[in-house]
Amino acid sequence: MKRIKVIYNPSSGRQMIQKRMDDIIMKLLDKGYIISKYATKKKDDAFNEAIETCKGPWDGIIVCGGDGTVNEVAFGVAISNKKLPVAILAGGTVNDFATYMEIPRTTYDFVKMIENWNIKHVDMGSCNNKYFVNVATGGLLTNVAHTVPSESKTVLGRMAYYLEGIKEIPKQKFKPIKVKITSEEYSSEEDILLFVISNGKSVGGFKKLSPTAEVQDGLLDCMIIKKAELQDIVSIFLKIYSGEHINNSKVEYFKTSDITIENLSQDEVQVDIDGEFAGELPVNIKILPNILPIFVAKTED
Numbered sequence: 001m002k003r004i005k006v007i008y009n010p011s012s013g014r015q016m017i018q019k020r021m022d023d024i025i026m027k028l029l030d031k032g033y034i035i036s037k038y039a040t041k042k043k044d045d046a047f048n049e050a051i052e053t054c055k056g057p058w059d060g061i062i063v064c065g066g067d068g069t070v071n072e073v074a075f076g077v078a079i080s081n082k083k084l085p086v087a088i089l090a091g092g093t094v095n096d097f098a099t100y101m102e103i104p105r106t107t108y109d110f111v112k113m114i115e116n117w118n119i120k121h122v123d124m125g126s127c128n129n130k131y132f133v134n135v136a137t138g139g140l141l142t143n144v145a146h147t148v149p150s151e152s153k154t155v156l157g158r159m160a161y162y163l164e165g166i167k168e169i170p171k172q173k174f175k176p177i178k179v180k181i182t183s184e185e186y187s188s189e190e191d192i193l194l195f196v197i198s199n200g201k202s203v204g205g206f207k208k209l210s211p212t213a214e215v216q217d218g219l220l221d222c223m224i225i226k227k228a229e230l231q232d233i234v235s236i237f238l239k240i241y242s243g244e245h246i247n248n249s250k251v252e253y254f255k256t257s258d259i260t261i262e263n264l265s266q267d268e269v270q271v272d273i274d275g276e277f278a279g280e281l282p283v284n285i286k287i288l289p290n291i292l293p294i295f296v297a298k299t300e301d
Helices: 015-030 045-055 067-078 096-100 107-116 150-156 158-172 230-238
Strands: 003-008 034-039 060-065 086-090 119-127 130-132 135-139 177-183 188-198 220-226 251-256 258-263 270-273 276-280 283-295
Touching (some): 003 045, 015 086, 067 096, 086 096, 086 107, 119 270
Parallel strands (some): 086 283
Antiparallel strands (some): 135 188, 177 188, 220 251, 258 283
């Protein structure tokens, strides 16, 4: 008889997600599982509850929420001595990692995944003192996740991000930032518009933003968009859907296990991890191999 803690963000996603979560809980209860629900109220609630859950008599965690909630639970599990497997019920605006991992969305398949207890150990990234499941970014448009009102996220979903991004572009006028990039594979001092350091392929709803990324390869995929004219930026973004943007001369794309990015410009440069503000440059970003156990529909482990 297994005991599962459900950690969920009641403000994340639409009511349909809440109903699906309740349906999953009822079906697991019918099958003899012991279930307890915990609703978050503020930032770091999911993180702290995940740590406490890992200390207790629990066998697994179901997290229901957006990328930020998933990040908090994963972070809490990753730094705990007893690492409980995590099942991700995608309930946020984008939830890139769950999409990339092909986590089941229907009630029947999700419950079946729990019953089968298939676990895959995946990598995470560390950004200074914080961990991320999917991505760390900085530069052009990275503040969009922080400026989209929560009501818009709930009503408009992914479109809220796109609309806010369109509004932000004229304000920023593609102002480059001067940075120093240091890694074994690539080092330089240059003007850039954006950096994306990712663990999974899907970022911001774009399924091939980091087309060669794998969550079990012990490496981070790094994309640097250099200073460019408007027509170059348009060309890059038009090719993101196919993954061909990495072939553009203004894009530097490489894999590494350890990268440092320092700010050489006058302005502060914010850093975002998994959709949440994570401070400012400089940052040191590293891979943490096979640190997070998650439930998957199928596993080759």
